[in-house]
Amino acid sequence: MIFQMKRSLVLTTDPIEESSLVAGRLLSEAMGAVVYFSGVVRGTEGTTSILGIHYEAFAAMAEHQFNLLFDEIANRWPVESIRLVHRLGWVRVNEVSLWVEVVAAHRGEAFAASQYLIDEMKKRVPIWKQTR
């Protein structure tokens, strides 16, 4: 079951090109639901205006922890594929720092899996931010 779910994980200092990512979507004829999440750097942190956020990762551990999470999702929901891109380094306000795509047959599992993925990564995946 675990290995039937396709995964794509990218940690990158390049801007996240959402349109190209969406255009490159693959899904089989049995799939009916795709959920995307784009996390965007907000212009304020608390009450302070910021210019952007610098993201630092313990990259090898981040990849490993993402893969453990993907395994959990594959065991729990019939998801056909997950693609996740997390930006590292300097990300300006209004730019996307996290992009997630979850493809499933039905929307219930696509929404549940994508929310679980984001909630859990924020607890476990070793990435930190520093506002500037």
Add this chain to the structure above:
Amino acid sequence: MIFQMKRSLVLTTDPIEESSLVAGRLLSEAMGAVVYFSGVVRGTEGTTSILGIHYEAFAAMAEHQFNLLFDEIANRWPVESIRLVHRLGWVRVNEVSLWVEVVAAHRGEAFAASQYLIDEMKKRVPIWKQTR
């Protein structure tokens, strides 16, 4: 509060161009979360293979019911904007029939509002399908 939420509603027989829609996204600096849902026509209905689905709408009422739903969402969640495109007429297997974008400050409200919108439209908005 209601009128602060931007809305865009399109009912169309043209293919839904997700990449262009994503590229045309507008969001203010206070926004940090965008949720997209793409509903795709599956290749089977029950156990039968199909070629596609023909969507019929009572268009004026569909628009009115979508707007009532947008009002409810605007009253309930601090959502900055919603864009929704529903395809009508003949839609082939693997093509998108419904596309939704919800922009909010935080992911909790973006996920909640998008799921509520889709759940409720499936109960109230007068659109019907006929598989072929």
Add this chain to the structure above:
Amino acid sequence: MTISVHFYSYFKDLTGCTETHLEVAEVCTIAQLLEVAFLRFPNLRAMQNSTLIAVGLDYQPKSYLLKKDDQVSLFPPVQGG
């Protein structure tokens, strides 16, 4: 008075038309209109528990009291998305 009634989805097949005009009493609820409709289109009666009813662009209950020039729409459960 005369009430115009529109049909959508497979209700068009059940009735063989997209629109009809039904003659009803001056004081008439949607429930009473439906009885008139079932006499004209007997195939609709079996669907009555799942029939959705709109007047103009809004859903209305069977107790709704019809007014002159009301446009009634009858259709099966919706299936968008």
Add this chain to the structure above:
Amino acid sequence: MTISVHFYSYFKDLTGCTETHLEVAEVCTIAQLLEVAFLRFPNLRAMQNSTLIAVGLDYQPKSYLLKKDDQVSLFPPVQGG
């Protein structure tokens, strides 16, 4: 034995380094390693309740028994997304 310890995020500022080597007993838990670390880097002690601990690429509890060549990482709560 000697254990290499990596720091991430503002733990680098608190310690002034990205990596260090700490000398510990041959039988040593992470809890005991942390005590050695707090002597060398007193600023870390205040963070101990929110410190996350990994050995290699996996999180481990303070009761974990260290092995030769274990690579330990210490860092504050993660904030991805």
